[in-house]
Amino acid sequence: MRFLMMFRASEESEAGGLPSEESLTAMGLVMAEMAEKGVLLAADGLLPSSKGFRMELEAGERRVIDGPFAETKELIAGFCLIEVASREEALEWGWRCLAADGGNTGRLEIRASATAADFGENLTPEARALEDATALKTVENLQRSGG
Structure with missing residues (x-):
């Protein structure tokens, strides 16, 4: 089963604040372990929404909206795409990632990836x-x- 783990942004990350050295090291160790075990498919941190944009297509009309975006609690600061045997295993990795994150975000959303059968x-x-x-x-x- 594939899951997308989305680390939620914080006011600090949206302001361009960087994770601590301890947090980067701890997260690096968890990511390395996931990679070693064949769980990690992709991962990256994201720059603040001020460096991004949104695209909308409504009734054939294109629209581009430059960041920053107001609702920090709805923004994503980073992600991991993992492949595991179960929801429980995804939860275990999620808890480990949150602990390693050192309070930079404190919130993680995990969503199952659609399969052909879906x-x-x-x-x-x-x-x-x-x-x-x-x-x-x-x-x-x-x-x-x-x-």
């Missing part, structure tokens, strides 16, 4: 083949970029 008949054989080809290309791109 889309039922809407995922045609053609769409599935395209999805598989895209997944292979994504792995190649990650390998080429060193990710």
